[in-house]
Amino acid sequence: MLLNEFSPIAFIATTPTGAKKLQFLCQNQDNTLWVPESLSEINHAKTYKDSLKNHLANLWDNHQAFVFCLATGAVVRLISNLLKSKSTDPAVVVVDETGKFVISLCGGHQGGADKLTQLIALQLGATPVLTGASNGLELPAVDMLGIPFGWCRGEGDWNAVSAAVAKGEEVEVIQEVGSTLWQNNLPKSHPFKFNESQTTKAKIFISHKQYSPPLSPSSPLCLPSLTWHPRVLWVGIGCERGTSKQVIADAIDKVFLENQLALSAIAGIATIDIKSDEVGLLEFCHESNLPLITFPSETLSTVTVPNPSQVVEKEVGTPSVAEAAAIVAATQQSNTSSQNIASLQIPKQIYRSSNQNQKGAVTIAIAQAEKEYIGKVGKLLLVGTGPGNLEQMTPAAQTAVASADAVIGYSLYIDLIAPILRKHQIVEALPITKERDRAARAIELANWGLTVAVISSGDSGIYGMAGLVMEDLQASGWNGKNPHVEVFPGVSAFQSAAARVGTPLMHDFCAVSLSDLLTPWEIIIKRLEAAAAADFVTALYNPKSKTRTQQLTEAREIFLKYRNPETPVAVVRSVYREDEQITITTLEKLLDVPVDMLTTVLIGNQSTRSYGQWMITPRGYRK
Ligand code: SAH
Numbered sequence: 001m002l003l004n005e006f007s008p009i010a011f012i013a014t015t016p017t018g019a020k021k022l023q024f025l026c027q028n029q030d031n032t033l034w035v036p037e038s039l040s041e042i043n044h045a046k047t048y049k050d051s052l053k054n055h056l057a058n059l060w061d062n063h064q065a066f067v068f069c070l071a072t073g074a075v076v077r078l079i080s081n082l083l084k085s086k087s088t089d090p091a092v093v094v095v096d097e098t099g100k101f102v103i104s105l106c107g108g109h110q111g112g113a114d115k116l117t118q119l120i121a122l123q124l125g126a127t128p129v130l131t132g133a134s135n136g137l138e139l140p141a142v143d144m145l146g147i148p149f150g151w152c153r154g155e156g157d158w159n160a161v162s163a164a165v166a167k168g169e170e171v172e173v174i175q176e177v178g179s180t181l182w183q184n185n186l187p188k189s190h191p192f193k194f195n196e197s198q199t200t201k202a203k204i205f206i207s208h209k210q211y212s213p214p215l216s217p218s219s220p221l222c223l224p225s226l227t228w229h230p231r232v233l234w235v236g237i238g239c240e241r242g243t244s245k246q247v248i249a250d251a252i253d254k255v256f257l258e259n260q261l262a263l264s265a266i267a268g269i270a271t272i273d274i275k276s277d278e279v280g281l282l283e284f285c286h287e288s289n290l291p292l293i294t295f296p297s298e299t300l301s302t303v304t305v306p307n308p309s310q311v312v313e314k315e316v317g318t319p320s321v322a323e324a325a326a327i328v329a330a331t332q333q334s335n336t337s338s339q340n341i342a343s344l345q346i347p348k349q350i351y352r353s354s355n356q357n358q359k360g361a362v363t364i365a366i367a368q369a370e371k372e373y374i375g376k377v378g379k380l381l382l383v384g385t386g387p388g389n390l391e392q393m394t395p396a397a398q399t400a401v402a403s404a405d406a407v408i409g410y411s412l413y414i415d416l417i418a419p420i421l422r423k424h425q426i427v428e429a430l431p432i433t434k435e436r437d438r439a440a441r442a443i444e445l446a447n448w449g450l451t452v453a454v455i456s457s458g459d460s461g462i463y464g465m466a467g468l469v470m471e472d473l474q475a476s477g478w479n480g481k482n483p484h485v486e487v488f489p490g491v492s493a494f495q496s497a498a499a500r501v502g503t504p505l506m507h508d509f510c511a512v513s514l515s516d517l518l519t520p521w522e523i524i525i526k527r528l529e530a531a532a533a534a535d536f537v538t539a540l541y542n543p544k545s546k547t548r549t550q551q552l553t554e555a556r557e558i559f560l561k562y563r564n565p566e567t568p569v570a571v572v573r574s575v576y577r578e579d580e581q582i583t584i585t586t587l588e589k590l591l592d593v594p595v596d597m598l599t600t601v602l603i604g605n606q607s608t609r610s611y612g613q614w615m616i617t618p619r620g621y622r623k
Pocket of ligand 1: 387458459460462491492493494542574597600
């Protein structure tokens with residue numbers, strides 16, 4: 001599941017040990033583990049009959065990634081004839097036979113091999129080996145920085161600009177459109193200049209415009225430059241019935257060329273709903289891989305446009321199709337919190353082909369959205385990080401965090417998982433009290449199209465962020481699919497605390513949070529009474545804070561009504577963290593032990609006993 005974004009992946013092993021290593025990773029039905037015929041006994045693997053070299057040639061063009069468990073030398077020889085260019089080659093990753101190292105061999109940036117390498121390394125507990133220059137500098141690779149936002153690579157001398165960055169030379173960034181989130185987590189020593197500079201050695205344009213090719217490379221004035229195109233332009237189209245896709249394409253090409261706009265900055269095509277079956281338009285969108293969004297005339301007619309037409313109004317019920325549709329599409333895509341109406345970049349232009357054989361006429365208008373169109377279904381990965389030590393975080397949860405475009409959580413937890421964050425991930429750490437804001441921000445980014453990991457300590461679904469996110473999604477009328485949601489379990493505080501003191505939870509148990517911030521105290525008391533009366537071993541979460549000091553005292557009194565004052569109690573603070581403190585005491589003496597918000601209190605049942613530093617609840621149902 002976690003490697004989905006790279007599917008289909010071909011895994012290739014030639015030894016039983018290698019096959020077993022890869023089998024563990026190859027759990028998605030789109031991915032295949034290939035082994036030679038001699039290893040036909042390996043479960044869920046397919047065998048190749050031909051030479052491996054020929055076999056790879058057959059697989060090459062229809063796989064996004066290749067993961068070998070084979071000597072790097074052998075892999076280099078096997079794939080050397082298949083490599084074409086770094087913009088089209090798949091990711092090639094090599095896992096060593098002992099599973100200690102995962103090497104990004106080829107297609108590191110644009111093929112995604114660096115990211116795949118890091119994700120596989122987390123799943124195997126291995127060391128990722130990345131050799132690209134930007135990794136050493138901890139900088140985002142210039143040919144990758146727009147990928148999370150769906151930007152398209154435009155013209156430029158990509159190698160020369162990358163080389164300038166690798167040399168630590170100053171690179172001027174001229175960003176006209178698109179998200180600036182990529183700038184937020186740059187290391188202090190980054191080479192980017194966001195103002196005009198005399199000492200700059202290269203330029204990065206982030207623009208919806210088509211810059212004319214730079215001066216001749218031999219000219220001393222010519223600095224190497226490259227262009228990224230965020231997809232901010234919505235093309236509104238009106239056309240006569242039966243207009244061919246070629247006429248539509250020609251019309252768009254012409255308007256973009258005349259206005260120095262970049263075709264790859266097109267977010268999508270917008271029109272009136274009665275055109276949703278217009279064959280030429282559908283074919284054009286399909287071939288150009290662009291979304292077609294349509295609006296009813298009632299929506300379009302509410303928009304103020306520069307060039308309304310009475311003729312059009314009579315025909316379809318709105319005085320504008322192209323201009324209005326472009327504006328509505330661009331406005332919808334913009335920030336939901338802002339009420340701004342998107343601006344029309346190019347008012348309507350009418351195009352008719354000069355070629356007599358091409359049918360139809362097209363009206364085109366272009367509006368610019370505040371926010372780029374990412375073109376992906378966003379994801380919310382609701383991740384529990386466990387108590388705080390990375391060893392206690394599941395490999396799946398680690399991989400989920402590393403796979404995300406953006407990571408959101410309380411700053412303490414983000415710090416605890418810092419080693420697994422990828423260098424240029426968007427990381428938004430918010431203070432502990434801002435849970436609601438964190439949930440809202442995560443949903444906003446996921447609705448936009450990013451993959452967002454929302455971090456909770458312990459388990460995300462136990463007094464964690466997952467609940468807030470799901471509640472908010474439901475309240476917003478979520479369809480259950482978009483954004484896609486996945487929850488990654490974590491080891492909750494009651495489990496970690498229990499593990500450190502033995503087996504207190506061996507029999508029926510429950511957890512009660514003493515925080516009455518979101519729950520009325522009467523309800524909490526009712527649950528404490530019930531738990532105490534029913535002889536549940538009880539884990540108390542949120543037992544005490546600076547402002548909430550009485551709850552634990554009251555809880556203890558309730559338990560004393562039903563349980564012996566000598567009942568063992570474990571007070572476990574910051575479990576599995578550097579400042580872990582563990583005290584085994586009794587119900588009677590509980591209040592003598594310091595307790596705060598980083599503490600979990602475990603109250604034994606009537607059979608629980610303490611034994612040295614251990615707390616044991618017997619397993620048996622019969623005496
Ligand atoms: N989702 C978390 C709970 C968050 S509520 C989980 O499943 O563990 C916060 C409470 O969890 C704290 O007040 C404390 O009672 C408990 N807690 C979280 N981390 C802890 C740790 N490392 N050691 C002890 N208690 C912890």
